[in-house]
Amino acid sequence: MVSRPRPRTLSDGVLIVIPRLFTALGLAVVFAALIAIAPTGLAQQPVPVQPQPSTGISVVGEGIVQAQPNIARITLGADVFDQSLANAQAEAARRMDAVVAKLKADGIADTDIRTVSFNVTPQYDQRGDPNQPVLRGYQVQNMIEVRSTNVAGLGPLLDDAVAAGATRIFGISFEADNMEALKNQARDQAMQNATNKAQQLARDAGVSLGRPTSIDEADTGGVTPVRLSVAPQAAAPAATTPIQPGELRVTTTVRVIWSIQ
Numbered sequence: 001m002v003s004r005p006r007p008r009t010l011s012d013g014v015l016i017v018i019p020r021l022f023t024a025l026g027l028a029v030v031f032a033a034l035i036a037i038a039p040t041g042l043a044q045q046p047v048p049v050q051p052q053p054s055t056g057i058s059v060v061g062e063g064i065v066q067a068q069p070n071i072a073r074i075t076l077g078a079d080v081f082d083q084s085l086a087n088a089q090a091e092a093a094r095r096m097d098a099v100v101a102k103l104k105a106d107g108i109a110d111t112d113i114r115t116v117s118f119n120v121t122p123q124y125d126q127r128g129d130p131n132q133p134v135l136r137g138y139q140v141q142n143m144i145e146v147r148s149t150n151v152a153g154l155g156p157l158l159d160d161a162v163a164a165g166a167t168r169i170f171g172i173s174f175e176a177d178n179m180e181a182l183k184n185q186a187r188d189q190a191m192q193n194a195t196n197k198a199q200q201l202a203r204d205a206g207v208s209l210g211r212p213t214s215i216d217e218a219d220t221g222g223v224t225p226v227r228l229s230v231a232p233q234a235a236a237p238a239a240t241t242p243i244q245p246g247e248l249r250v251t252t253t254v255r256v257i258w259s260i261q
Helices: 018-043 085-105 154-164 179-205
Strands: 057-067 071-082 113-125 134-148 168-175 209-222 248-260
Antiparallel strands (some): 057 248, 071 134, 113 134
């Protein structure tokens, strides 16, 4: 038989178990470390913060300023069709040269005339085989934008343009040369209107109005453009074309939140 080694003992008979003791202590240390680390890891996770609702007195103020327009912008030009592209281009160029010359003769400066579009569009006949359309010709369109400070004389100016060869007047818009000043006035009115509303609400609620904590602004302005359509072969009208510029309406709204004291 193979004899097992007898464990060593101290003189007082206590069994020496140092290796097993170290193993037990190591496991205890690891376990304690895991317990200590686990809460720390959880604590590092960000906690979502719910947004707090706006508190205080919230009102919307409006400011409206009306003014007479003193600037007009007109988009006009020539629209020509021909079986030959060269002929269509030549006719459109001839018409636009005459229109621009007439506009300058009426007092429009070179810097107030600019080309906004030039288009060449093939025109096809779809009445036969839809898979084999037949080319009928070409549509050439040349459009310019004209800026005029003579709002009262806008009707005669359009008549002269049509008589000179313009076949399309796409739209008219009006504005003022002091739009920024008008917007500032509307903004002042909007803030005053909002302040009056907030003061009334605070007075009715029996509280004191504090400082504004939030201000949001939105502004719009102008008038609906006048739109005209001129027949390509129409002759110059006998009477002057009536144009009513109306009024510019510049509107600004502000949303203001005041704190409550």
